[in-house]
Amino acid sequence: MTTSFGLYSQYYDLLYKDKDYEGETAYVKALLEHYATDPIAQILELGSGTGIHAEKIAEAGYGVLGVELSETMLAAAMPKAAQSGGKLDFTLGDARTFRTDRRFQAVISLFHVLSYQTSDADLEAMMETVSHHLEDGGIFIFDFWYGPAVLWQRPSTRVKRLENDEISVVRVAESVIHDAENVVDVNYTIFATEKLSAKTEMVCETHRMRYLFLNEIDRLLTNAGMYRVIAEEWMSSSTPGTETWGVCVVARKNAG
Numbered sequence: 001m002t003t004s005f006g007l008y009s010q011y012y013d014l015l016y017k018d019k020d021y022e023g024e025t026a027y028v029k030a031l032l033e034h035y036a037t038d039p040i041a042q043i044l045e046l047g048s049g050t051g052i053h054a055e056k057i058a059e060a061g062y063g064v065l066g067v068e069l070s071e072t073m074l075a076a077a078m079p080k081a082a083q084s085g086g087k088l089d090f091t092l093g094d095a096r097t098f099r100t101d102r103r104f105q106a107v108i109s110l111f112h113v114l115s116y117q118t119s120d121a122d123l124e125a126m127m128e129t130v131s132h133h134l135e136d137g138g139i140f141i142f143d144f145w146y147g148p149a150v151l152w153q154r155p156s157t158r159v160k161r162l163e164n165d166e167i168s169v170v171r172v173a174e175s176v177i178h179d180a181e182n183v184v185d186v187n188y189t190i191f192a193t194e195k196l197s198a199k200t201e202m203v204c205e206t207h208r209m210r211y212l213f214l215n216e217i218d219r220l221l222t223n224a225g226m227y228r229v230i231a232e233e234w235m236s237s238s239t240p241g242t243e244t245w246g247v248c249v250v251a252r253k254n255a256g
């Protein structure tokens with residue numbers, strides 16, 4: 001199975017150790033509580049990565065099944081399941097094709113997982129997976145790269161530096177936009193230096209990201225038997241605009 005998160009995954013938690021997973025989980029939890037019509041017991045997470053959101057959501061009392069395409073990301077998540085007292089489970093799977101007989105009151109897919117589905121067919125397939133697993137009236141919470149902001153701001157080269165006791169990591173992200181396909185190739189070069197030996201490893205990986213527009217999102221949802229309840233800027237809840245790179249949508253599956 002091909003995935004963008006092959007070598008990159010070994011540095012993922014370090015690269016995002018400054019990410020506000022605590023605040024993000026509180027935000028998602030508030031959306032779950034506000035928009036769910038029935039009490040939520042079980043949540044399906046598509047693209048659960050190293051399992052940080054899932055772990056925090058499970059700590060809040062929900063059962064979470066995480067589905068992840070990358071074996072190395074999944075391996076980093078697994079110990080969290082073992083420590084969760086049965087609240088948390090992770091499995092290898094593809095958000096486009098994953099199927100289980102279980103149904104969920106909510107599906108979540110966080111940190112741009114939808115934007116990793118770069119073709120129309122992939123996006124449609126992921127929406128079908130969501131709809132298949134949602135109970136009628138259940139909700140789907142996801143975020144994605146917002147087209148108007150990507151086109152207005154244009155992706156720029158970014159450098160990120162992070163370290164822990166053992167290694168220091170420099171990540172250079174150079175992006176190429178392909179306007180005709182609504183995708184951006186983010187070319188990552190990672191230099192990881194082991195502090196003790198001063199040895200440096202270089203890793204190169206390209207992540208192709210699809211930016212999306214609300215009319216596309218609405219069409220994808222409608223075709224999969226869902227509808228959009230809200231679209232807002234991720235975390236701030238502001239109205240999306242040309243400054244809003246990450247938009248969060250709450251959608252609902254049609255009743256009956």
Ligand SMILES: C[S@@+](CC[C@H](N)C(=O)[O-])C[C@H]1O[C@@H](n2cnc3c(N)ncnc32)[C@H](O)[C@@H]1O
Pocket residue numbers: 003004005046047048049050051052053067068069070073093094095096109110111112113116117
């Ligand atoms: C930016 S990471 C986000 C991980 C996690 N949700 C988080 O917030 O830390 C995107 C994740 O989506 C996964 N992913 C992308 N496409 C996928 C697919 N079709 N099925 C399952 N996982 C997928 C990647 O392997 C990666 O772990």
